[in-house]
Amino acid sequence: MSANQTPPPATYDSAFLKACRREPVPHTPVWFMRQAGRSLPEYRKVREGVGMLESCMRPDLVTEITLQPVRRHDVDAAIYFSDIVVPLKAIGIDLDIKPGVGPVVERPIRTRADLAQLRDLTPEDVSYVTEAIGLLTAELGATPLIGFAGAPFTLASYLVEGGPSRTYENAKAMMYGDPQLWADLLDRLADITAAFLKVQIEAGASAVQLFDSWAGALAPADYRRSVMPASAKVFDAVAGYGVPRIHFGVGTGELLKLMGEAGADVVGVDWRVPLDEAARRVGPGKALQGNLDPTVLFAGTEAVEAKTREVLDAAAGLEGHVFNLGHGVMPSTDPDALTRLVEYVHTRTAR
Numbered sequence: 001m002s003a004n005q006t007p008p009p010a011t012y013d014s015a016f017l018k019a020c021r022r023e024p025v026p027h028t029p030v031w032f033m034r035q036a037g038r039s040l041p042e043y044r045k046v047r048e049g050v051g052m053l054e055s056c057m058r059p060d061l062v063t064e065i066t067l068q069p070v071r072r073h074d075v076d077a078a079i080y081f082s083d084i085v086v087p088l089k090a091i092g093i094d095l096d097i098k099p100g101v102g103p104v105v106e107r108p109i110r111t112r113a114d115l116a117q118l119r120d121l122t123p124e125d126v127s128y129v130t131e132a133i134g135l136l137t138a139e140l141g142a143t144p145l146i147g148f149a150g151a152p153f154t155l156a157s158y159l160v161e162g163g164p165s166r167t168y169e170n171a172k173a174m175m176y177g178d179p180q181l182w183a184d185l186l187d188r189l190a191d192i193t194a195a196f197l198k199v200q201i202e203a204g205a206s207a208v209q210l211f212d213s214w215a216g217a218l219a220p221a222d223y224r225r226s227v228m229p230a231s232a233k234v235f236d237a238v239a240g241y242g243v244p245r246i247h248f249g250v251g252t253g254e255l256l257k258l259m260g261e262a263g264a265d266v267v268g269v270d271w272r273v274p275l276d277e278a279a280r281r282v283g284p285g286k287a288l289q290g291n292l293d294p295t296v297l298f299a300g301t302e303a304v305e306a307k308t309r310e311v312l313d314a315a316a317g318l319e320g321h322v323f324n325l326g327h328g329v330m331p332s333t334d335p336d337a338l339t340r341l342v343e344y345v346h347t348r349t350a351r
Helices: 015-020 041-046 052-056 059-073 086-090 112-117 123-140 152-161 169-177 179-203 220-226 228-241 253-261 275-282 294-298 301-314 335-349
Strands: 095-098 102-105 145-150 207-211 245-248 266-268 287-292 321-325
Touching: 015 207, 015 321, 041 059, 052 059, 052 086, 052 095, 059 123, 059 335, 086 123, 086 152, 086 179, 102 152, 112 179, 123 145, 123 179, 145 179, 152 169, 152 179, 152 228, 169 179, 179 207, 179 220, 179 228, 207 228, 220 228, 220 253, 228 245, 228 253, 253 266, 253 275, 275 287, 275 301, 287 294, 287 301, 294 301, 294 335, 301 335
Parallel strands: 145 207, 207 245, 245 266, 266 287, 287 321
Antiparallel strands: 095 102
């Protein structure tokens, strides 16, 4: 290393970042979506009497909650504890996360005038994120921290519907009936999302994941025309930082190639498509993440190991593989089952 080169960060040679870069790894890295949360008794204890959005804005709580699964499960990466609606709340959108329901928006966006609610996000709006990531990276050392955000389509679906939806009739009605308003909405959300990810990367996040949780509701042609440009704008905005970019959605088997084309380095795959088939759909040059069905964890150790072997066997020919579930950890999952799963993957894939 020459005198004017900066040394790589402590996380650079971690198994997780090597897998994201499609480099040889000492073992297949493991982390879980929603690993920090309701399945852990220690999480429920620290969250007692604290609302979800408040807990996302307290650096002390964010730090503790993010670290809990790293301590307990020995996962290969931490994921920043937050919620996809945090940047919307930070710019003044009147919303709340209602227990048992999810994000509820007081004034849904249905007209062009409603777009005025969406101002730019500044680092000052989310100073608690910068503070929390500073605390976290000091504690995590060589363990990478994954930052994340909701993708423009998924955020738009909440904003237009006013809350969770199974059919997305209002969002799709805008997409089909007023494509220019829809495009302007997603473009504005892309800028907000990119700004939120930049704050996390600049504070020390080693990778970022874009959750397009509800993109599986779309046909490929609609995704390509009406959603992919906004997601691509987000990925392009953070490309210069050189951190791996992960793209994940649920029920997106028909969209995997497009989700990779949007700009991801790693494509997340839910449990519906085997990883070898997912690799064929995505094409070369991308790592894959996934994809054990989260419900398998309720079936006992023998069944978990058998299904895990299926995932690992399907991943055997991949350029890079990060082991994860095909969606988030379910609240009633036995934490010990997760700990055993991490150990099993590490042991079985040790090179």
